Amino acid sequence: MSTAVISPARPEQILKGLSKLWTSLGEEEKQQGKPTVLRACAMTLIVATDEADEGFEASQTISELMREHPSRGIVVAVSDKAESEPQARVLAQCWKPFGKAQQICCEQIEIKARSESWANLGPILLALTAADLPVVFWSRHSAALSEKSTVEQQRGLDTLLNLASKTVVDSRGLDPKLAFERIAKWRGEGRVIADLEWTRLTPWREPLGHIFDNPARENKFSQFHTIEIGHPGDKPTAQELYMAAWLSAPYKAQVEFKRVESFGSGLHSIVLRADNETITFERTGCECLRIWSTNGRERRFNYVDAKPETLMNEELSIIGHDPAFELAFERARELAR
Amino acid sequence: MSVLDQAPPEINPLQDPLRFARRVPPCAIVIFGASGDLSRRKLLPSLYRLFYERRISQNFAVIGSSRTPMSDEQFREKMRESVSKFLEDAPFDEDVWKSFAQTLFYVPGDMNKPESYEDIRKKLDEVEKSHQTAGNVLFYLSTQPSYYAEAVLALGEHHLNKGNGWRRIIIEKPFGHDLASAQKLNEEIHKVFAESEVYRIDHYLGKETVQNILAFRFGNSMFEPLWNRRYVDHVQITAAESIGVEGRGAYYQEAGALRDMIQNHLSQVMATVAMEPPSVFDAENVRDERAKLLRAVRVMKPEDVPKYSVPGQYGPGYVAGQLLPGFREEPSVSPDAQTDTYAAVTFFIDNWRWAGVPFYIRSGKRMPKRVTDIAIQFKAPPLGLFQQETKTGPREVRPNILVVRIQPEEGISLRFLSKSPGSGMRVRPVSMDFNYGSSFGERSPTAYETLLVDAMVGDPTLYTRQDMVNASWQIVQPILDVWANTKFDFPNYAAGTWGPKASDEMLARQGHVWRIP
Numbered sequence: 001m002s003t004a005v006i007s008p009a010r011p012e013q014i015l016k017g018l019s020k021l022w023t024s025l026g027e028e029e030k031q032q033g034k035p036t037v038l039r040a041c042a043m044t045l046i047v048a049t050d051e052a053d054e055g056f057e058a059s060q061t062i063s064e065l066m067r068e069h070p071s072r073g074i075v076v077a078v079s080d081k082a083e084s085e086p087q088a089r090v091l092a093q094c095w096k097p098f099g100k101a102q103q104i105c106c107e108q109i110e111i112k113a114r115s116e117s118w119a120n121l122g123p124i125l126l127a128l129t130a131a132d133l134p135v136v137f138w139s140r141h142s143a144a145l146s147e148k149s150t151v152e153q154q155r156g157l158d159t160l161l162n163l164a165s166k167t168v169v170d171s172r173g174l175d176p177k178l179a180f181e182r183i184a185k186w187r188g189e190g191r192v193i194a195d196l197e198w199t200r201l202t203p204w205r206e207p208l209g210h211i212f213d214n215p216a217r218e219n220k221f222s223q224f225h226t227i228e229i230g231h232p233g234d235k236p237t238a239q240e241l242y243m244a245a246w247l248s249a250p251y252k253a254q255v256e257f258k259r260v261e262s263f264g265s266g267l268h269s270i271v272l273r274a275d276n277e278t279i280t281f282e283r284t285g286c287e288c289l290r291i292w293s294t295n296g297r298e299r300r301f302n303y304v305d306a307k308p309e310t311l312m313n314e315e316l317s318i319i320g321h322d323p324a325f326e327l328a329f330e331r332a333r334e335l336a337r
Numbered sequence: 338m339s340v341l342d343q344a345p346p347e348i349n350p351l352q353d354p355l356r357f358a359r360r361v362p363p364c365a366i367v368i369f370g371a372s373g374d375l376s377r378r379k380l381l382p383s384l385y386r387l388f389y390e391r392r393i394s395q396n397f398a399v400i401g402s403s404r405t406p407m408s409d410e411q412f413r414e415k416m417r418e419s420v421s422k423f424l425e426d427a428p429f430d431e432d433v434w435k436s437f438a439q440t441l442f443y444v445p446g447d448m449n450k451p452e453s454y455e456d457i458r459k460k461l462d463e464v465e466k467s468h469q470t471a472g473n474v475l476f477y478l479s480t481q482p483s484y485y486a487e488a489v490l491a492l493g494e495h496h497l498n499k500g501n502g503w504r505r506i507i508i509e510k511p512f513g514h515d516l517a518s519a520q521k522l523n524e525e526i527h528k529v530f531a532e533s534e535v536y537r538i539d540h541y542l543g544k545e546t547v548q549n550i551l552a553f554r555f556g557n558s559m560f561e562p563l564w565n566r567r568y569v570d571h572v573q574i575t576a577a578e579s580i581g582v583e584g585r586g587a588y589y590q591e592a593g594a595l596r597d598m599i600q601n602h603l604s605q606v607m608a609t610v611a612m613e614p615p616s617v618f619d620a621e622n623v624r625d626e627r628a629k630l631l632r633a634v635r636v637m638k639p640e641d642v643p644k645y646s647v648p649g650q651y652g653p654g655y656v657a658g659q660l661l662p663g664f665r666e667e668p669s670v671s672p673d674a675q676t677d678t679y680a681a682v683t684f685f686i687d688n689w690r691w692a693g694v695p696f697y698i699r700s701g702k703r704m705p706k707r708v709t710d711i712a713i714q715f716k717a718p719p720l721g722l723f724q725q726e727t728k729t730g731p732r733e734v735r736p737n738i739l740v741v742r743i744q745p746e747e748g749i750s751l752r753f754l755s756k757s758p759g760s761g762m763r764v765r766p767v768s769m770d771f772n773y774g775s776s777f778g779e780r781s782p783t784a785y786e787t788l789l790v791d792a793m794v795g796d797p798t799l800y801t802r803q804d805m806v807n808a809s810w811q812i813v814q815p816i817l818d819v820w821a822n823t824k825f826d827f828p829n830y831a832a833g834t835w836g837p838k839a840s841d842e843m844l845a846r847q848g849h850v851w852r853i854p
Binding site: 038040042070097098099100202205206208209210212213220221222246247250251314317318322323324 | 347349350351352353355356357358360425426427428772776777780
């Protein structure tokens with residue numbers, strides 16, 4: 001269910017649109033004579049994008065996310081095809097949980113704006129955030145970590161950063177050194193930042209981490225003195241640096257990067273070396289990971305490049321500081337220098 | 338080298354509890370009473386769901402055992418029917434079932450016969466190899482309670498309590514039928530298993546909302562300052578069922594509502610509501626506080642029992658236009674049964690925080706609806722500014738009530754007064770609601786899912802400890818003793834009503850009334 005386009009986008013009109021939306025959903029309840037709709041909101045999720053689809057994929061993704069993280073979703077699509085004045089549309093995303101009689105509905109707002117008006121959206125967004133709940137800003141805008149961003153773009157981004165309790169960026173495909181410097185600057189300003197390149201490492205980190213849960217294990221993690229990271233690109237990416245950082249931060253193990261052939265982009269392999277044991281974790285195919293040790297143990301895992309909604313689901317579960325990322329980030333910066 | 342000179346064990350620096358799922362070790366689960374109701378309705382659906390969500394190890398197997406002769410295939414087929422029927426809030430996936438079914442095995446046997454245990458041992462050895470369960474075994478006693486001690490001793494005699502991995506045992510309620518039998522059962526179990534290996538299950542403690550009571554109380558700063566005798570007038574805990582005994586007449590006739598609900602589930606809920614904050618959130622500290630609270634509950638003198646407790650039994654009554662039979666007309670129930678299908682008790686907790694605050698607990702069958710909740714009723718404001726005169730005197734101003742809903746819709750509501758729109762200062766109660774479904778999109782795990790994973794991981798926080806069981810028997814024992822020696826004029830409430838009049842009178846004596854949940 002959605003409203004007509006609200007143009008120009010003004011907070012009062014948008015909020016009125018939301019109110020109408022709920023009134024019309026309420027009409028359905030009246031007809032049925034029992035509560036059929038439950039309004040759900042645990043946070044505001046703002047997505048800014050300058051992708052060519054004018055926010056279509058971002059909208060789809062946040063509607064997927066709402067099932068796990070009910071929120072007021074706001075998609076800001078920045079496009080030169082947009083009208084001179086920002087326009088908005090409000091809609092409800094509803095679904096019926098399995099076995100339940102009531103639908104759960106979340107509200108979504110889509111705003112289209114030109115890049116020159118982006119910086120002026122701050123007051124609108126400020127008025128649209130759900131009161132007293134966390135605000136998560138997910139930047140899918142190319143200017144976020146780019147050195148080429150214009151002053152206007154930076155102002156637009158700063159507006160959103162100032163609203164957010166947590167900001168999610170993605171350094172995939174970018175120069176890690178530059179991306180890390182930008183993230184470090186924001187972190188230095190006291191902001192909580194997450195990088196989806198770190199989130200993509202969870203399927204690698206989790207099985208590795210669990211190896212050392214066993215207190216009876218002969219070689220403790222501190223005994224692995226060398227870490228080798230296999231990467232397919234010319235230089236290690238942010239993801240590969242994060243992995244090296246995570247593994248080397250606790251005991252300052254020696255890190256070696258090695259260029260290797262792989263089955264796609266991204267981290268290819270990790271080798272942990274102790275005096276009497278080597279653990280190797282590597283991609284053995286497009287969709288397969290293998291972890292094995294010279295002590296004879298081996299396991300295989302399916303591997304898929306996680307979709308954005310999977311990565312964001314994980315990030316939205318952590319509102320606040322993420323000590324493991326923060327520790328690894330500082331070390332990754334050192335390694336990138 | 339002394340212990341003090343040894344280096345402390347290295348903590349895994351790669352742990353990331355914010356992102357990594359809790360690791361559940363490989364294990365085999367042996368379910369005694371596998372063809373019974375609990376297995377079909379709760380255990381297998383929960384294990385299937387855990388398997389579906391990959392929340393248990395891939396190296397996992399279930400060995401069901403009961404007297405019914407069945408092959409592995411027949412057991413799998415029987416469980417497939419049950420799981421597809423009783424799975425809660427989740428779809429059944431035929432492909433996942435096929436994989437799950439490969440982890441199910443069946444050993445027919447009589448628990449009185451030694452060869453049954455030898456057959457189980459052989460099957461355990463098999464699955465340890467075929468499913469790489471690492472020798473870890475979780476026994477689940479889902480049999481008739483009268484078999485518990487015998488089964489545990491037999492496990493010991495056949496050395497099934499020791500092996501290559503850990504051994505744990507889950508014991509279903511009722512844990513004894515009175516204080517003496519509970520203590521005796523504990524003694525027998527401890528001959529075979531250490532207390533740290535014994536997991537006495539109380540599925541109420543596994544419910545999300547019950548766990549959330551601790552988060553609500555100790556994770557927020559605004560409620561705990563009010564959580565005491567200065568601000569709380571009284572507490573009502575209600576566990577009502579709309580159904581009758583549903584074919585369990587013979588069992589229920591011996592148990593009754595006080596034993597079946599209040600001694601275990603509801604006394605543990607009361608302990609969770611009223612306990613002191615633990616210094617650390619870990620299994621022993623949380624359980625210490627629960628146990629301490631139960632020990633602080635005033636044990637009634639025989640002469641106080643009629644004043645602070647009310648038994649009830651439903652008679653015939655109309656529900657939705659249909660005449661339902663009374664308890665005594667139910668199959669397998671004696672026509673002059675003295676069983677309490679309803680029990681209401683007033684408890685007082687003799688500690689600094691709760692002195693003088695009544696905790697009213699009621700549980701009954703054939704009530705108007707199925708509901709379990711906890712209501713904390715706060716004291717009225719010191720001055721009735723908005724009380725209005727009526728012909729019969731000042732109108733009652735409804736106090737604030739905080740309701741924790743355990744089932745069916747899990748959540749928390751706070752009732753407070755608000756001005757009605759329009760001229761004049763008329764106030765009426767309104768409600769502020771938190772609903773699990775609308776704040777957390779994800780499906781809440783069922784209590785059995787939570788508790789089974791906890792037992793596999795070795796986390797006993799939500800399981801009851803021996804001293805907790807003893808303490809909860811201690812507080813109901815005087816009531817059981819007096820009721821056992823009294824002939825009640827049953828039935829005393831009609832099916833489809835909120836219980837006997839005497840229960841209302843019990844509260845009226847303290848100036849209170851039961852809420853209608």
